[in-house]
Amino acid sequence: MQGLVETLSPSVHYEPGLIIAEGDLVAIHGRIRGWADEPQVVVDIFRVEGGKLVEHWDVLQNEVSVSGGVAGLSMFDPEEGASRAG
Known part of the structure; x- marks a missing residue:
């Protein structure tokens, strides 16, 4: 994983x-730009053991504009986790 990140543009x-x-699993809902031609929405799931990442799964999808989304909702809101933090 570190090798991949170090080689990114x-x-x-x-x-x-x-x-x-929860437990040894962490999931992050995010958006990545510059990886592909279009911005992508991603869910990364990591399993942590002894303070180190030992497994990783992800799902990527090209971001759909609000006008093209379901019920006019954005696929990604960078503030989505802010109201739950604390």
């Missing part, structure tokens, strides 16, 4: 949103 930008953790 400086034009790649990741915006984390909602972060959920």
Whole structure:
């Protein structure tokens, strides 16, 4: 994982949103720009063991504009996790 991140272009930008953790699993809903031609919404799931990432799964989808989304809702809101933090 570290090797992949170290080789990314400086034009790649990741915006984390909602972060959920339970037990040894962490899930992050985010948006990544510069990885593909279109911004993508991503869910990354990590399993942590001994303070280190030992497994990773992800799902990526091109971001759909609000006008093209369901009920006019955005696929990603960078503030989505802010109201739950505390």
